[in-house]
């Protein structure tokens with residue numbers, strides 16, 4: 322075992338390594354979207370909606386690797402020996418898990434194309450493209466971090482994060498893949514409670530770096546913000562530079578705050594929304610700049626507030642009220658930039674009538690999701706009634722937490738059975754067939770039950786620049 326796991330007694334011994342699980346969160350932009358495009362700071366926080374990756378080792382005679390990405394209906398198996406190891410491990414390309422890779426090797430990419438394009442041939446082009454992207458990320462990481470002598474594995478993924486809604490689903494998948502593969506090559510120490518300061522940071526950055534490589538396969542030109550938030554958890558401030566990647570500062574003390582997240586199910590394109598603001602700025606330069614500057618100031622105030630003594634712990638009521646006011650103002654400014662949508666406004670209207678908190682759109686807008694920071698002491702009945710309204714109008718509600726933990730490990734993949742007190746292995750089939758986000762959370766979730774026994778997290782303890 323690569324780390325001190327607090328192993329719970331297993332029911333049956335098997336000759337193979339026990340199954341294990343890794344998990345990583347999605348993210349929400351809390352302040353500063355769009356202004357970020359023009360160099361203003363923005364604040365993104367990890368949310369308790371997460372991806373979960375179960376890794377099962379096969380018996381020695383089965384030299385295959387199987388990718389089972391159930392949420393998108395991807396299931397494919399490759400013979401390990403047939404993968405292009407020689408291209409990835411050629412002498413001129415000296416790479417180890419400690420290498421910092423910030424671009425894809427064209428020869429490696431070309432070598433995996435036929436293997437990635439072998440998947441889901443029966444599907445229409447649009448869906449198949451999604452499968453090919455996820456597969457490319459997996460194969461690139463597997464071939465970079467593993468070896469041709471690797472045992473056979475099954476990688477089964479489930480996620481409670483809506484896909485393509487601006488909540489960083491792809492980054493969370495890539496963080497899971499990176500963490501699992503690095504654990505399998507024994508390239509990670511911990512996580513454990515007495516990990517020396519700085520060591521967790523190194524581990525998180527190692528996972529983050531390789532997750533970025535996966536993001537490169539899925540997105541082409543990712544900013545790196547989503548994978549950084551997902552790997553380290555809590556929150557980050559990010560700011561674009563005139564050239565190069567954005568600077569990302571980790572907010573290791575960001576408090577955990579209860580959040581309502583509503584998916585409008587209105588599809589949107591980040592590029593279209595960014596273009597809208599660009600046109601507005603071209604037509605009304607001074608006015609638009611004033612709005613963008615105001616958003617930048619809001620982010621700065623929010624940063625000051627969450628770093629203040631009054632906000633430590635879970636946040637005092639006045640401080641939450643103050644943060645909520647900033648959230649409402651930020652939404653108003655985004656509306657004036659023209660990036661809201663009637664569906665987002667409808668969500669805000671329904672939530673405002675209940676007076677349960679402060680709402681803004683999150684991410685690019687034009688659809689996607691809204692977030693509401695909850696006031697204290699909300700009645701369950703109020704939430705239930707709101708949920709009925711959301712359901713009737715086709716919105717999807719998630720109760721979540723801001724400032725969630727980053728990448729975590731459950732090794733071995735078992736929980737204690739409350740009745741018998743014995744360790745109970747997570748059943749692959751039950752995991753695959755868990756019913757929606759709720760079913761996944763119930764079975765394996767860190768989610769709302771943040772302190773579920775067994776899961777361990779690497780935790781940032783220093784600010785990162």
Ligand SMILES: Nc1ncnc2c1ncn2[C@@H]1O[C@H](COP(=O)(O)OP(=O)(O)O)[C@@H](O)[C@H]1O
Pocket residue numbers: 390391392393451452454455478479480483484485486487488489490491492494539
């Ligand atoms: N649950 C999942 N299972 C498999 N692949 C996923 C999953 N979630 C996301 N992905 C991958 O990430 C891509 C979505 O990325 P993107 O459009 O940027 O959305 P988001 O903003 O949610 O990250 C999908 O096309 C798919 O390749």
Ligand SMILES: C[C@@](O)(CCOP(=O)(O)O)CC(=O)O
Pocket residue numbers: 350353354355356357358486487488489544591595683684685686
């Ligand atoms: C609108 C923008 O500020 C954030 C977009 O966020 P997302 O694509 O919704 O995660 C664009 C950007 O910063 O690149």
